[in-house]
Amino acid sequence: MNKKNVDNFGTRPAPSFNKNSFQGRDNPSEKSMKSILSGCGIHLDDKQARLLWQYHQLLRKFNPDINLTRIHNFSNMVQKLYADSIMPSNFMMLPTPLIDLGTGPGMPGIPLKIVSPDVHIILSESRGKRNDFLRTVISELGLDGIEVLGAGMYPESRIQVNGVITRAVEDIPETLDRISGSLARDGLAIFMKGPECEDEIAKTLRNFKKDYVLEQDTPYVIxxxxxxxxxxxxxxxxxxxxxxxxxxxxxxxxxxxxSDRNDIFRDLLKLLGGRGIKKAGKTIVSGSKQVFDVLESMPEICEAWITKNDTPPPPDSSPDGMYWFQLAPKLYEELDVFGTKTPLLLVRTPEIEEWNQDAADMGCTLFVPFQDPENVGAVIRSAAAFGVSAVVMLEGSANPYHPKAVRSSGAAVFHVKIYNGPLMENLDADSASGMPIMSLSAEGEDISGYTFPERFGLLAGVEGQGLSDKWRANALSIPINPAVESLNAATSASIALYLWASSTGKK
Structure with missing residues (x-):
C-alpha cells in the first residue's frame, strides 16, 4: 500500500489561494484555459492545449441539447472537469488498455488521452446520444487509440483491460463487482473520489480481501x-x-x-436418452454437487466440462486434456434439462459386465427391473447407502447412467458395482449356487420377521405391473396402511435394504 501526499499538487489541509489569481481568465480562450491549468499544476504543450480546447468547444456546442455537464462557468469547467480528469496521470503511470467507466461526456477519458497518447482508452457509456457525442469528439480531434463502448459494464462483461478508471459516484465495492468479469489480474481499479471515502475503502478490504489489495491512497488538493x-x-x-x-x-x-447443427452438440443431445448413452458409452452429469463429486473421485472418466459460453471455468483440479465445451445459451439450456444453470460434466460410463449368479459375492445383490430412470437412480442410491454387494440391471430396465438416474442417485451410480442381467422371468429364484432371490410383494410374508441369509438377492416389482405369479409365491411384504394401495417400488426396495442392513449391523 502506498499512501502519500504529493507536494507539487497540494495536500490537505488546502493551501490558501488568491481568488483574484484567475482574474480575467473567465474570458474563454485556449490561452486562458492553458493558463488556468498551469495554475493547477498541469502544463500542456501546444498540441495538447489545442486538442483540449477543441474538446471544450464541442462540449459547449452540444451541451444544451444533450445535457453533458451542469458546470457552465469557464474557470470551473477547466478546474473541476479538465484539471480533475488529468490529475491521476500526475500521480501514477496509467495502465493500458484503460476503460473509463461511466465516462458521460468523456471524462476523465478524453483529457487523459490528450495528455497520455500512448494509453489505449475505452469510453464506457450506455446513453446513445452521449455515445454519438463521444464519437464526434474522437473524429474531430483525430484521436487514435481510443474507442467508444456503447454500453455499461456488468459482472458478465468480458472487456479485457488492465485498468479501469472512474469518477462516478457509485461506491467502490459496487464498481469492483461490476468490473469483475473484465479487469485482468494485476490490473488497477482507479477511483477518483472525494476526501471522505474511508468507509468504502474499509468495506472493500473486508469484502474483497481475496481479490484486491489497496495499492495507493493519495489525498490531494488541486x-x-x-x-x-x-x-x-x-x-x-x-x-x-x-x-x-x-x-x-x-x-x-x-x-x-x-449452432445446433454442430456434430458435438448433436452427439451430446443423444445422451439425454438411454439408447444414446448405451451406444456412446458416455453420459451427462448435472448438479453442482454431483459434478464436483465425480470430478474429484473419478477424474479418469471425465471428458468435458460443459457451460453456457465461457463461465464458469473448470476447476484447477480438472484433468489435463479435458475438453471444455462452451455452448451458446440456447444450446446449453437444451442440455440442462433440470434447469441447474451450473456446469455439466461429460463422462465415460463404466463398462457393465454380464451378471453371473454363481459368482455372486456375499451379502445382498439387488435386482432392478425399473423402467423409470428416476426410480433406478433412487434405488441405486439406497443400494450404495446400505452397502449392497452388487446391483443387477434386468433386461428392459432403464439405463442406470441415464441423466435422470445419475441425478436421482446423487452420483452414487458411479460408486457401486453394476451388472447387466437377464429378463426377470429368466432369473433362477433358488439356484444351485445357494443364493436365494427374495421378491417384494404385498401378498408376501411380513419382512419384519424375516431372517436374511448371508448371501441372497432382492427383487422389487416393475412399476405398476408388480410381479408375476412365479415371484409372488416366495415373496416378502412391507406392512402398510390398508388405505394405501401400495408403496413406490423404489421406496419398497429401500425399506427392505434398511431392514437387512440393520439386521447385519451394516447400518
Whole structure:
C-alpha cells in the first residue's frame, strides 16, 4: 500500500489561494484555459492545449441539447472537469488498455488521452446520444487509440483491460463487482473520489480481501483551488474468467459451439436418452454437487466440462486434456434439462459386465427391473447407502447412467458395482449356487420377521405391473396402511435394504 501526499499538487489541509489569481481568465480562450491549468499544476504543450480546447468547444456546442455537464462557468469547467480528469496521470503511470467507466461526456477519458497518447482508452457509456457525442469528439480531434463502448459494464462483461478508471459516484465495492468479469489480474481499479471515502475503502478490504489489495491512497488538493480530492487505487490479485481461459488453453481443449447443427452438440443431445448413452458409452452429469463429486473421485472418466459460453471455468483440479465445451445459451439450456444453470460434466460410463449368479459375492445383490430412470437412480442410491454387494440391471430396465438416474442417485451410480442381467422371468429364484432371490410383494410374508441369509438377492416389482405369479409365491411384504394401495417400488426396495442392513449391523 502506498499512501502519500504529493507536494507539487497540494495536500490537505488546502493551501490558501488568491481568488483574484484567475482574474480575467473567465474570458474563454485556449490561452486562458492553458493558463488556468498551469495554475493547477498541469502544463500542456501546444498540441495538447489545442486538442483540449477543441474538446471544450464541442462540449459547449452540444451541451444544451444533450445535457453533458451542469458546470457552465469557464474557470470551473477547466478546474473541476479538465484539471480533475488529468490529475491521476500526475500521480501514477496509467495502465493500458484503460476503460473509463461511466465516462458521460468523456471524462476523465478524453483529457487523459490528450495528455497520455500512448494509453489505449475505452469510453464506457450506455446513453446513445452521449455515445454519438463521444464519437464526434474522437473524429474531430483525430484521436487514435481510443474507442467508444456503447454500453455499461456488468459482472458478465468480458472487456479485457488492465485498468479501469472512474469518477462516478457509485461506491467502490459496487464498481469492483461490476468490473469483475473484465479487469485482468494485476490490473488497477482507479477511483477518483472525494476526501471522505474511508468507509468504502474499509468495506472493500473486508469484502474483497481475496481479490484486491489497496495499492495507493493519495489525498490531494488541486493546486490553486479548494477542491479536495482523493485517488484510491486497488490492484486485483485474482483472475477474471477470460484470463483463466487463456491460461488454461494449453491444458484444456476449448471448443465453442454456437449452432445446433454442430456434430458435438448433436452427439451430446443423444445422451439425454438411454439408447444414446448405451451406444456412446458416455453420459451427462448435472448438479453442482454431483459434478464436483465425480470430478474429484473419478477424474479418469471425465471428458468435458460443459457451460453456457465461457463461465464458469473448470476447476484447477480438472484433468489435463479435458475438453471444455462452451455452448451458446440456447444450446446449453437444451442440455440442462433440470434447469441447474451450473456446469455439466461429460463422462465415460463404466463398462457393465454380464451378471453371473454363481459368482455372486456375499451379502445382498439387488435386482432392478425399473423402467423409470428416476426410480433406478433412487434405488441405486439406497443400494450404495446400505452397502449392497452388487446391483443387477434386468433386461428392459432403464439405463442406470441415464441423466435422470445419475441425478436421482446423487452420483452414487458411479460408486457401486453394476451388472447387466437377464429378463426377470429368466432369473433362477433358488439356484444351485445357494443364493436365494427374495421378491417384494404385498401378498408376501411380513419382512419384519424375516431372517436374511448371508448371501441372497432382492427383487422389487416393475412399476405398476408388480410381479408375476412365479415371484409372488416366495415373496416378502412391507406392512402398510390398508388405505394405501401400495408403496413406490423404489421406496419398497429401500425399506427392505434398511431392514437387512440393520439386521447385519451394516447400518
Amino acid at each position: 493546486k490553486g483551488t479548494a477542491h479536495e480530492r482523493r485517488l484510491v487505487v486497488f490492484r486485483r490479485v485474482s483472475s477474471p474468467v477470460w484470463q483463466v481461459n487463456i491460461e488454461r488453453a494449453s491444458e484444456l481443449k476449448i471448443k465453442q459451439i454456437e
